[in-house]
Amino acid sequence: MKARYQYRFYPTNQQRTSLAQLFGCVRVVWNDALALCKQSEKLPSNGELQKLVLTQAKKTESREWLSDVASIALQQSVADLGTAYKNYFDSLKGKRKGKKLGSPRFKKKINLQSARLTRGGFSINKETIYLAKIGDVNPIWSRELPSEPSSVTVIKDCANRYFLSFVVEVQPIQIDSEALASLVCDTLRERASAKNQSIGIDLGIKTFAFMSNGEKAESPAYSKPDRKIRKLQKKLARQQKESKRRNKTRLRIAKTHNQIADTRKDFLHKLSTKVVSENQTIVLEDLNVSGLVKNRKLSRVISLQGWREFRTQCAAKSQKYQREFVIINRWEPTSQVCSECGYKWGKLDLKVRSVQCLNCWTEHDRDENAAKNINKVGMGNRHDSKCTSRRSNATRSGFCL
Incomplete structure (x- = not known):
């Protein structure tokens, strides 16, 4: 059985810049792969997508900056897109329980940003976590991890808060x-x-x-913060798009x-x-x-x-x-x-x-x-x-x- 443990951390200014670059590359790879899927009559496999949006794209001038971030996160972005399409088709066929899922959508820069790293992209050194091409970060350890994590997802929410989300395996207890x-x-x-x-x-x-x-x-x-939200939403609707003041109001x-x-x-x-x-x-x-x-x-x-x-x-x-x-x-x-x-x-x-x-x-x-x-x-x-x-x-x- 798998469980998820989430911890908040506070990156340095240099790490914020590196994380912003990582989130941007992951978002671009997802959007490029999704665009190819929508244009193709038959859904390409993960290997074909990685070859098109990663291997060949890094050789072009418009996407050569993809080599500046950890390749594991980019590969996981393509793999996550394949999982999203599988869940979508299973929901259409009735194989997946719960509410009907929609097809995968393009990612935006202003929404929640995330990047997933597997075992080759991170390591745990006592109190610190090393992230590939990011450096050591110090999360707030509110509780101990029960086992070695199989992956970690770096998250930045809409309020510019940073989190590390670990996936760990919890073994069932054998009872005599x-x-x-x-x-x-x-x-x-x-x-x-x-x-x-x-x-x-x-x-x-x-x-x-x-x-x-x-x-x-x-x-x-x-009621008080809800009224504040409605007031700020009216202000946001009147502000010019992509302006600094609009971004401050959104934050x-x-x-x-x-x-x-x-x-x-x-x-x-x-x-x-x-x-x-x-x-x-x-x-x-x-x-x-x-x-x-x-x-x-x-x-x-x-x-x-x-x-x-x-x-x-x-x-x-x-x-x-x-x-x-x-x-x-x-x-x-x-x-x-x-x-x-x-x-x-x-x-x-x-x-x-x-x-x-x-x-x-x-x-x-x-x-x-x-x-x-x-x-x-x-x-x-x-x-x-x-x-x-x-x-x-x-x-x-x-x-x-």
């Missing part, structure tokens, strides 16, 4: 009978350490997560975007870790996020929340902490049913935040009632026996013994 018995004991001990048996989570906008136990998780304030927009992304990532990681470590079973609702963002009044606010990312983190950490992760059907009427007696009162407008049941006269908060119903559906404890019998409404994953 004694180790398996010890693992079972550790698993039971870990499960016993959970504070709650199960928890249902209703995701929202103003309150990011409302738990079935009454706890709330308020999302960070994204300010990228930095503000990174500020929002880093704040959201930190909040989601802390919340998901807390939820998974304290509960044995985590139940979420299968939200149709791609359909919800089509609402032009709420699309921007919904996109800032990161609901899908929270679900992905909870699913991954559930396996790590040996928890059970449950996703219930999106068509379950969790906001239309009383969580106490099961009486169904029907659909409610979004402006209605509290409701009183006409059967048991219990007054509910809308989000808390939905979270309790999500928990009951995930655990199979619905008041309606028909809904309880439909086990297909909940998708379960996680650690099991």
Whole structure:
């Protein structure tokens, strides 16, 4: 199994110049190879493309500067283009799961820049990393690499931040009978350490997560930097293209975007870790996020929340902490049913935040009632026996013994 470890580093001025040259050469090779692929009736092989855009191109005056950078990065750029076309064709044929992929596109200078080096293009010397024709760089080692990396990708994002992304091989652990018995004991001990048996989570906008136990998780304030982005985007639209002032505005927009992304990532990681470590079973609702963002009044606010990312983190950490992760059907009427007696009162407008049941006269908060119903559906404890019998409404994953 392969894993990716990413570290930030701060290059010197001379290294910035060398990296800019490397990124430019990689981008030119990609675009030249992609142009040949689009002009050809039959897709050329990687060997044919490397011969055309590297070996023969270096002999011409217009591309002789390709010899100034590491050839491994240029070869990997052609190989990555072949992988991109393979994934595109597999997506068209239905062999690749997930969202349909588009055909490879030409790279731009202002977008994220990257260059990949294999084992012959870099080496690790204790605290420093040597990059071919770049020199030694000192990344911020936030954690140790579990094994020798097979490749490293040098990344420069839109906000001019530099990263090293390593691909390492993580070997599966071979467990004998004694180790398996010890693992079972550790698993039971870990499960016993959970504070709650199960928890249902209703995701929202103003309150990011409302738990079935009454706890709330308020999302960070994204409105101020989001308004700043919109103001800068209007300013960017009025400025002359390829001007220095326009580039400064673009850089300010990228930095503000990174500020929002880093704040959201930190909040989601802390919340998901807390939820998974304290509960044995985590139940979420299968939200149709791609359909919800089509609402032009709420699309921007919904996109800032990161609901899908929270679900992905909870699913991954559930396996790590040996928890059970449950996703219930999106068509379950969790906001239309009383969580106490099961009486169904029907659909409610979004402006209605509290409701009183006409059967048991219990007054509910809308989000808390939905979270309790999500928990009951995930655990199979619905008041309606028909809904309880439909086990297909909940998708379960996680650690099991």
